[in-house]
Amino acid sequence: MDGERIIIHCDMDAFFAAVETLHHDLDPEVPLILGSDPQNGRGRGIVSTCNYAARKYGIHSAMAISEAWRRCPGAPIGEGMYMRSTRGLYRRASRKVMEILATEADRFEKASVDEAYLDITSKVDGDWDSALALARELQSRILQRLGLSSSFGIGPTRIVAKMSSEENKPAGIHMVRSGEVMNFFADRPTREVPGIGPSSANRLAEWGIETMDEAYAMGELALARVTSERFAKWAIRVVEGETSNQVSPLRSRKSIGKEYTFDKDQTDMQIVIEKLAILIDKVVDRMRGMGISARVAEVKIRYAGFETHTNHRSIPVAMDEGGIFHRLARRLFAQNCDFDRPVRLIGFRVGGLEMPDTKQTTLDWEEE
Ligand SMILES: [Mg+2]
Missing domain, CATH: 1.10.150.20 (5' to 3' exonuclease, C-terminal subdomain)
Structure with a gap:
């Protein structure tokens, strides 16, 4: 046992949309939808992400772009603003955010492009009031230096910290002390x-x-x-409040993955998504067969011409349930795939593997 810890979870608010808004000097009150070309409501692609103004229309990531258009059309019919995502922008902004966060952490873990866990126990000498002050400080540093809004959760476990960062979004801070978990x-x-x-x-x-x-x-x-x-x-x-409080950089080496190369470069994204789903099932079967669970999901996309992108996302506790990895992978794919480019290869991988004795689990009867 290594005692009580204080964990911060930082989650950027509508990150991609916020970065685009800043970059193009847009009005944040105008609904901004990032994703594939809506083609006046006939587009076949999906929403990558959107800002808070668009969320008021019930628009969310991974929704069909045609449905988003139905709820909030773009010019000249409606006020919606539709744009393609600019990946390079997000990576650069993400690096700056992570730099600010990492400097104040005893241990730091980037969980995705816009999310991180910090163990700050020693940094604040185990004092919860100091932890709250530090979260406020980090939040205002990110806003002042980068112009970006973020939310913070503070708690004694990863799950509590993660859930707390959702509590008062956007620009929220919520703290749950160890005695307040129940x-x-x-x-x-x-x-x-x-x-x-x-x-x-x-x-x-x-x-x-x-x-x-x-x-x-x-x-x-x-x-x-x-x-x-x-x-x-x-x-x-x-x-x-007894689930994991371990914050550590990703152990990406230890992983299980499967890839598939299309005979011909694939332009039908529906087929690519279906293939991805099959790969996920295979990886999850393999993982469960070995009696292990995973905390990181990674989707790999190689376009025609061999340009390859991998994007990962981690969850607060290791899981071995297929549904969770399907949701994570679908989201990673939606947010990172360039739908205009033919795909040569699709891959799926899990990392952050944990052995049964340390595994926290979900309902293992949740099989469809
Ligand atoms: Mg976020």
Whole structure:
């Protein structure tokens, strides 16, 4: 045991849209939708991401671009502004954000292009008030130096820190001290917990379990009877603040992956997405067969002409559930693939592997 830790999770607010807004000096009140060409509502592609003004129309990433157009058309019909994503811009902005964050962390972990975990226990001498002050300081530094808005969550575990950064978005800071974790989960819908997907939450609801404190109140034995032993044990630990508090740079070497090269460079993105789904199933099967779980998902895209891009994203706790990796991969693909370019190869890989004894798990009966 290495004692209580103070973990910060930083999540940039509508990052891609914010970077574009800054770069093109746009009005943040105008709905901005990044993604493939909407073709006046006939476009076949998807939304990569959008700003908060567009979210008010119910637009979100991975939505069909035609649906986004239906909700908020672009010129000359409506006020929506449609743009392609400019990847290089985000990478540069991300590097600057990460530099600011990393300097203040005892241990630092970039979780995605716009998300990071910081272990600041020693930095603030274990003092929660100092931790809150540090988060405020980092938030204002990012705003002042880069003009970008960010949200911070502070907590004793990765899950609590991550969920806290969602609490008061955008430009929010939320702190849950170690003694307040149980209170944090009171009336907390199960579906808000990373690792409990929508279908798991629905299954729990069938048993009358809507919130985390309801799950906790059942006790581990009764909960195990309606879910599984592994899930029950994990859920109890989540509420007690006993899940992982380890922050470490990605161990990308240890990974399991599969790739597929198309016979002819593929221009139909639907086919590429279907192939990706098959690769994910294979990787997850392999992983489960080996009895391990993973914390990092990576999607690799090679375009015609061999230019290759890999993008990864990490989750707060290691999982072995297919649904989670499908969602992560779909999002990574939506946000990073250039839909105008023929694809030569698609690949999927998991990293941050963990062995069974340290594994936290989700509902292992969530199989479709
Ligand atoms: Mg974000």
